[in-house]
Amino acid sequence: MARFLPQISMLILSSVLAACSSGPQPQQDTVSYPEPIFTAKRLLPPEHADLTEVFDPWEPMNRRIYIFNYHFDKAIFLPVVRGYETVVPSVGRTGIHNFFNNFEDLLTALNSILQLNPEKALNSTGRVIVNSTVGLFGLVDVASKMDIPRPVEDFGQTLGYWGAGQGPFLVIPFLGPSNLRDGLGKIPDFYVQSNVQTDLLSQPVDLTATVLNPIDTRANTSFRYYENGSAFEYRMVRWLYSTKRELDVNQ
């Protein structure tokens, strides 16, 4: 079940892509409007290099997916998260969160090896070993109590480590802002996690975990669409995301 999620996501993505390229193009605005008091021509220096600009050739499509994600978040995702928070007591949610963090630590260990970083690899491997045993299959985060650092490395960062640029900005249906490199990077990470999950867990538990994983992630992400007060949210998120990923790779 879990292993099909990236394919489903990509399927939707490609259908949106197709819809955008073949759909009716917006009418060219032929009406001319009076110039506003302050214009770019008047205020911006001619060779103005905008550092908040991010390579975004698919912007029209991305904006549509961004808005789709907002509607999905509001109508389905957040209500489900609220239900989860009502039904599962706080201590249970912490356990579930630790359980998925343990998988993330495993991915970090693998990616740290691929990035030839023994320190991070050792720390993450240590965390996985401690938490999977003493920490009861990852439900208790004993490693953090032992002050073992918790780096996070994913395959997007591994690609970045070996020199791959971020590529075009990409908003992925359901998952949110990303870029071509990180979007592709999610596939091997997901593949590894879902295989380990399927091998280690019984089928009903695997299925439960697959359903709970995105809910847990959302429950632990404070971001709310269109609530940061900026009238320019898409651009702000795009810039923050790409800055953050640049820093993640250089770290």
Next chain:
Amino acid sequence: MTITKSTLALVTGLCALLFASLASAAVIAEDNYGYPITDRFVATVVGTPEQYVAQLPENIPFKGRSITIFPDRVTPDVFFYGSELLYSVALQNHKAPLIFLIAGTGASHNGSKNFNMAKAFYQAGFHVVSISSPTYNNFVIAASQTGVVGDADRDAEDIYRVFEKIWGELKDEIEVTSFNLTGYSLGGFNAAYVSKLDEDRKTFNFERVLLINPPVSLYNSISLLDRMTDNIPGGVDNFDKFVNKLIHAYTTTYKEAADAGGEDFLYKAYKALNLKDEELAALIGTSFRISSASLVFTSDVMADYGYIKPKGLQLDRYSNLGEYNDVAVRLGFTDYYHEFFYPYYGANDPESDRDKFIAAISLTSIEDYLRNTKKITVMHNADDVILEPGEINFFTRVFGERATIYPHGGHCGNMNYKDNVAHMVATFTNGGEQ
């Protein structure tokens, strides 16, 4: 204008001198005040280090809600997400006093400052209703009558309407013994005018009102904040570069700071970054500019004035707003005032002029009311960065012993400090006695 250390020293010295001559106000002596940061810019940016923060509950039932303020309003498609006003409540399950909180410039109903105040008041047994600043994007879209904010009386009308609508929904849900009001920064300024409006409307008959670090003259304060961006190395054209540089520097020092242990992160990061006062001022100005850019664009769309967006042009939810954003961050609040706000409200009134308009958006315009209204109290800092030299004097002069002036804390930097929180709550529970 560059704020140098010597002018700072001069300002601080001047303030101290002025205080010495005013015995009646509750001026907190340096020796009796334990808030640790004495640099006003650092205090403003860093806030309160963790071990000095008031003990507050980690979780309170602080719930987001939404409400329609103008049922007939057609929201412009570019703001399709903002047609309902968002606010938060934390309600007691028994009969209790209610307190309204108004956030500061560009801040939301669930921003960290309002959230912390909500915790303090909820813990003290209040029903809490928290709203965003009238300058917050969602408020302008959903709750501003004209879309053009910054006029003290009109903003108060907007806030009052919001309070009445919210109360209309809450009154079947909770029992209330009294209504109270507070706000910080611009929210404190708003609270003064809302309190005055309440004297006529009498829907709430506020029992107590607390103003926290309000500006005196809105125009003076926004001019000060505008000028802080002059500290950006290379000027405002390097705005993006400056923000990028800061974020990079901040993150590079992050690990170092996070490993250092002890004090909390922001303070450590600040120490690691070793920013100069001019850079901190630039940072404060930048943060204000990001808020004001968003506000000005939102107002322009709502009023269709033709300030940075061509008048008549209908933007939709898919429109690329990049160029408007670039233009908006290059404009100060004073530009907005002179080229948009004043022409919008004042141009048709032959009686008005710019000076009168500036004078009207200042607490000095309601000085008599503030002097004679015992239910209003003030908490302020002698070194607040949004006040012109000497302006702090207004509070000691007008409010007398109803003003509590802390020797330092910058602009709202000490709001979470334990003495400040205790005083904030005591103002409403036992008339300010601690």
